[in-house]
Amino acid sequence: xxxxxxxxxxxxxxxxxxxxxxxxxxxxxxxxxxxxxxxxxxxxxxxxxxxxxxxxxxxxxxxxxxxxxxxxxxxxxxxxxxxxxxxxxxxxxxxxxxxxxxxxxxxxxxxxxxxxxxxxxxxxxxxxxxxxxxxxxxxxxxxxxxxxxxxxxxxxxxxxxxxxxxxxxxxxxxxxxxxxxxxxxxxxxxxxxxxxxxxxxxxxxxxxxxxxxxxxxxxxxxxxxxxxxxxxxxxxxxxxxxxxxxxxxxxxxxxxxxxxxxxxxxxxxxxxxxxxxxxxxxxxxxxxxxxxxxxxxxxxxxxxxxxxxxxxxxxxxxxxxxxxxxxxxxxxxxxxxxxxxxxxxxxxxxxxxxxxxxxxxxxxxxxxxxxxxxxxxxxxxxxxxxxxxxxxxxxxxxxxxxxxxxxxxxxxxxxxxxxxxxxxxxxxxxxxxxxxxxxxxxxxxxxxxxxxxxxxx
Amino acid sequence: xxxxxxxxxxxxxxxxxxxxxxxxxxxxxxxxxxxxxxxxxxxxxxxxxxxxxxxxxxxxxxxxxxxxxxxxxxxxxxxxxxxxxxxxxxxxxxxxxxxxxxxxxxxxxxxxxxxxxxxxxxxxxxxxxxxxxxxxxxxxxxxxxxxxxxxxxxxxxxxxxxxxxxxxxxxxxxxxxxxxxxxxxxxxxxxxxxxxxxxxxxxxxxxxxxxxxxxxxxxxxxxxxxxxxxxxxxxxxxxxxxxxxxxxxxxxxxxxxxxxxxxxxxxxxxxxxxxxxxxxxxxxxxxxxxxxxxxxxxxxxxxxxxxxxxxxxxxxxxxxxxxxxxxxxxxxxxxxxxxxxxxxxxxxxxxxxxxxxxxxxxxxxxxxxxxxxxxxxxxxxxxxxxxxxxxxxxxxxxxxxxxxxxxxxxxxxxxxxxxxxxxxxxxxxxxxxxxxxxxxxxxxxxxxxxxxxxxxx
Numbered sequence: 001x002x003x004x005x006x007x008x009x010x011x012x013x014x015x016x017x018x019x020x021x022x023x024x025x026x027x028x029x030x031x032x033x034x035x036x037x038x039x040x041x042x043x044x045x046x047x048x049x050x051x052x053x054x055x056x057x058x059x060x061x062x063x064x065x066x067x068x069x070x071x072x073x074x075x076x077x078x079x080x081x082x083x084x085x086x087x088x089x090x091x092x093x094x095x096x097x098x099x100x101x102x103x104x105x106x107x108x109x110x111x112x113x114x115x116x117x118x119x120x121x122x123x124x125x126x127x128x129x130x131x132x133x134x135x136x137x138x139x140x141x142x143x144x145x146x147x148x149x150x151x152x153x154x155x156x157x158x159x160x161x162x163x164x165x166x167x168x169x170x171x172x173x174x175x176x177x178x179x180x181x182x183x184x185x186x187x188x189x190x191x192x193x194x195x196x197x198x199x200x201x202x203x204x205x206x207x208x209x210x211x212x213x214x215x216x217x218x219x220x221x222x223x224x225x226x227x228x229x230x231x232x233x234x235x236x237x238x239x240x241x242x243x244x245x246x247x248x249x250x251x252x253x254x255x256x257x258x259x260x261x262x263x264x265x266x267x268x269x270x271x272x273x274x275x276x277x278x279x280x281x282x283x284x285x286x287x288x289x290x291x292x293x294x295x296x297x298x299x300x301x302x303x304x305x306x307x308x309x310x311x312x313x314x315x316x317x318x319x320x321x322x323x324x325x326x327x328x329x330x331x332x333x334x335x336x337x338x339x340x341x342x343x344x345x346x347x348x349x350x351x352x353x354x355x356x357x358x359x360x361x362x363x364x365x366x367x368x369x370x371x372x373x374x375x376x377x378x379x380x381x382x383x384x385x386x387x388x389x390x391x392x393x394x395x396x397x398x399x400x401x402x403x404x405x406x407x408x409x410x411x412x413x414x415x416x417x418x419x420x421x422x423x424x425x426x427x428x429x430x431x432x433x434x435x436x437x438x439x440x441x442x443x444x445x446x447x448x449x450x451x452x453x454x455x456x457x
Numbered sequence: 458x459x460x461x462x463x464x465x466x467x468x469x470x471x472x473x474x475x476x477x478x479x480x481x482x483x484x485x486x487x488x489x490x491x492x493x494x495x496x497x498x499x500x501x502x503x504x505x506x507x508x509x510x511x512x513x514x515x516x517x518x519x520x521x522x523x524x525x526x527x528x529x530x531x532x533x534x535x536x537x538x539x540x541x542x543x544x545x546x547x548x549x550x551x552x553x554x555x556x557x558x559x560x561x562x563x564x565x566x567x568x569x570x571x572x573x574x575x576x577x578x579x580x581x582x583x584x585x586x587x588x589x590x591x592x593x594x595x596x597x598x599x600x601x602x603x604x605x606x607x608x609x610x611x612x613x614x615x616x617x618x619x620x621x622x623x624x625x626x627x628x629x630x631x632x633x634x635x636x637x638x639x640x641x642x643x644x645x646x647x648x649x650x651x652x653x654x655x656x657x658x659x660x661x662x663x664x665x666x667x668x669x670x671x672x673x674x675x676x677x678x679x680x681x682x683x684x685x686x687x688x689x690x691x692x693x694x695x696x697x698x699x700x701x702x703x704x705x706x707x708x709x710x711x712x713x714x715x716x717x718x719x720x721x722x723x724x725x726x727x728x729x730x731x732x733x734x735x736x737x738x739x740x741x742x743x744x745x746x747x748x749x750x751x752x753x754x755x756x757x758x759x760x761x762x763x764x765x766x767x768x769x770x771x772x773x774x775x776x777x778x779x780x781x782x783x784x785x786x787x788x789x790x791x792x793x794x795x796x797x798x799x800x801x802x803x804x805x806x807x808x809x810x811x812x813x814x815x816x817x818x819x820x821x822x823x824x825x826x827x828x829x830x831x832x833x834x835x836x837x838x839x840x841x842x843x844x845x846x847x848x849x850x851x852x853x854x855x856x857x858x859x860x861x862x863x864x865x866x867x868x869x870x871x872x873x874x875x876x877x878x879x880x881x882x883x884x885x886x887x888x889x890x891x892x893x894x895x896x897x898x899x900x901x902x903x904x905x906x907x908x909x910x911x912x913x914x
Binding site: 030031032091092094098156183197199201203208209210211213214215216217218219220221222223224226227229230231233234235236237273277278279280281282283284285290293294295297298299300301302303304305306307308309310313314315316317318319322323324325327329352353354355356362363397398399400423426427428429430431 | 654656658660665666667668669670671672673674675676677678679680681683684686687688690691692693694730734735736737738739740741742747750751752754755756757758759760761762763764765766767768769770771772773774775776779780781782784786809810811812813819820854855856857
């Protein structure tokens with residue numbers, strides 16, 4: 001093990017430069033103009049995996065290609081097999097004017113590396129690749145068979161992944177998936193995440209008149225779709241922060257006393273957190289702590305509003321239509337399809353006859369929960385202790401990793417969520433960054449993890 | 458008077474050809490590339506006024522020049538003086554591909570004349586000039602002194618007009634302004650417009666967290682500015698279409714029974730109007746007809762909504778901020794500054810402490826009302842009856858004509874609004890047109906008007 005850690009220390013700077021090269025590729029999966037970048041990015045990471053001794057292929061899917069990279073030519077009989085999952089696609093970088101440096105020109109400042117995709121997710125899965133390189137090149141070797149599955153559609157709902165998993169079911173059969181795509185409270189608190197929220201998305205469009213109307217000539221005679229939208233959406237949440245869609249909380253599994261105690265161990269200060277967010281005040285569902293609200297309670301968010309004139313000055317119109325993008329975060333045992341169905345019928349019931357309503361449901365992902373008492377979970381906790389030299393905490397994550405459900409459903413495998421991003425990594429936001437200590441500890445974790453997991457199998 | 462009407466009949470075709478010549482000049486005030494055309498157009502109409510016996514000058518302003526043309530060398534003592542207002546500038550013609558013939562190559566089809574500026578406003582004030590020509594050349598003469606004020610910045614907000622009015626205050630002192638720049642319900646319904654709505658604009662921005670946040674990581678712990686904005690704006694209107702800003706209706710002068718009866722005479726079908734707007738249903742303040750809602754009742758409209766991600770697909774964020782552009786249409790005796798003050802304090806009171814609110818007030822314009830019982834208004838109604846040979850209707854207009862307030866404020870003069878445009882004249886739109894019967898009746902109106910007004914002074 002010492003060889004491995006020495007190798008990591010020796011090659012630290014090269015590792016960082018390689019990550020920077022990877023981050024330069026603007027692999028935005030949501031925007032069709034970045035199609036060639038997606039191909040280039042998949043090619044780059046496959047070729048890099050080959051350089052460190054893996055067998056790697058770029059595999060086409062119905063959408064963006066996926067990359068499979070294996071440490072073996074043929075599986076060793078009786079040897080445990082784990083799959084490390086990551087995604088090379090990134091969120092759209094907009095709004096560009098809020099970035100202090102261009103999102104695809106990585107910039108080091110102190111111990112931070114700023115770039116779109118730095119923590120979500122290139123930096124995190126790249127750490128695992130570097131750990132494997134260290135195990136192999138230092139001569140220590142690996143006590144397990146490993147496959148890297150790095151997809152290109154995570155930020156657009158992993159549309160092609162289920163079919164891909166079914167197609168590669170045999171090659172991907174494994175003890176568990178290892179995923180570093182979540183966060184930790186801080187460098188002092190490495191963490192195993194045992195539960196994730198699910199997600200359900202919808203887009204609501206209200207249409208009134210067939211075209212924008214002069215607000216002087218016609219104003220007063222016809223409903224304003226933007227105001228109708230506000231009045232519709234306003235009814236979805238009560239003053240206590242509760243979602244008012246009928247039956248919304250019906251399937252929510254209540255937190256146990258044990259869970260609430262464990263979640264309470266995670267270091268947190270409401271005052272510091274408020275300052276970090278820059279919000280005038282924290283706000284959420286009455287009767288729950290901030291940590292519980294963020295991870296163990298469902299939410300409804302407006303992600304975007306669009307209507308009428310948005311330019312400089314004013315334009316005196318009644319806009320023809322108004323649109324809102326919504327996402328709901330779900331917790332065990334809520335089902336995205338049920339929740340969307342309730343939302344749609346609730347909105348249709350509330351919608352006034354003065355506008356037409358159109359609701360498109362978007363991507364959905366089930367919430368996830370794995371017992372923290374599982375032997376593999378316990379082994380992961382030991383590896384965390386070794387890599388960070390700190391007692392790890394047990395966490396729930398507020399974000400969604402829908403593929404964790406696909407792994408469970410299609411391959412029957414649980415996922416060990418060993419996130420490396422700090423709370424201020426600003427994933428999905430301008431100035432996304434990855435702390436280089438996280439990168440280094442992550443590589444060490446990758447090295448410590450495989451012997452621990454091998455023993456637990 | 459018969460001489461005058463004979464002269465008009467005899468010279469009808471020449472009048473049309475002259476108007477066509479006027480319409481060929483692409484006097485688009487908003488586009489700097491048309492600067493030379495603006496000069497040419499002002500020169501053309503001044504020179505034309507001189508040809509028919511007026512003393513005309515092109516007068517520079519800080520923006521586009523204005524034209525003053527007088528029927529007199531020196532004012533006759535004791536003789537009433539009226540000012541006819543018009544504007545030689547026109548709206549931009551874009552989108553050009555929607556025009557059936559080029560906007561500055563006037564085309565006659567049936568009794569319609571198609572060209573940018575045909576009804577707004579060249580055709581309308583040119584009718585008054587032709588009426589004056591007929592009075593002077595037929596030997597009938599004029600019982601009043603007349604000044605034509607034809608400006609070149611109406612379509613860009615008449616920026617230089619207030620200063621111009623102050624500078625020419627003495628020459629423009631008059632009994633009233635006569636303005637033909639509005640519409641009539643149809644050729645069977647000549648109209649005097651006696652009231653206009655005012656306007657007040659505001660832009661509201663709510664800010665929550667200092668940046669867009671990942672809705673999975675932080676969702677539940679902090680308010681969503683887009684939802685907060687919806688909940689705030691939703692409270693501005695009740696289910697009966699009433700604005701709920703305290704005191705909003707306090708200064709609204711109620712419609713008299715006479716006014717409601719007169720407004721009811723204007724031909725209108727809710728079903729046909731709904732089809733024309735393409736809206737699923739009409740909606741407005743309970744207890745008022747559609748015509749009253751559009752012209753005699755105040756409104757609050759959202760003109761635009763902006764928040765978060767508006768592109769393709771979805772982006773799972775809590776947006777940092779959300780913004781709405783609002784305009785309110787005001788009626789006598791509401792004051793824009795009072796209304797904005799009430800709105801601002803109401804919004805501040807309603808705004809939750811979880812977001813910061815910023816309110817910018819925009820442009821404002823006072824509503825306008827001239828009593829239809831005023832002797833000059835009654836005289837105008839008689840002239841309409843004579844020129845159209847139909848009983849005229851009394852109208853209110855839902856839009857704003859800010860210059861009418863300038864005339865009132867700076868010169869203390871009321872305005873007689875004697876519009877000539879049909880509802881399908883498509884002012885500001887492609888295929889703008891002017892009905893040649895409106896042109897002819899308009900010339901007759903110009904001829905009948907001055908004796909009636911002279912008698913009423």
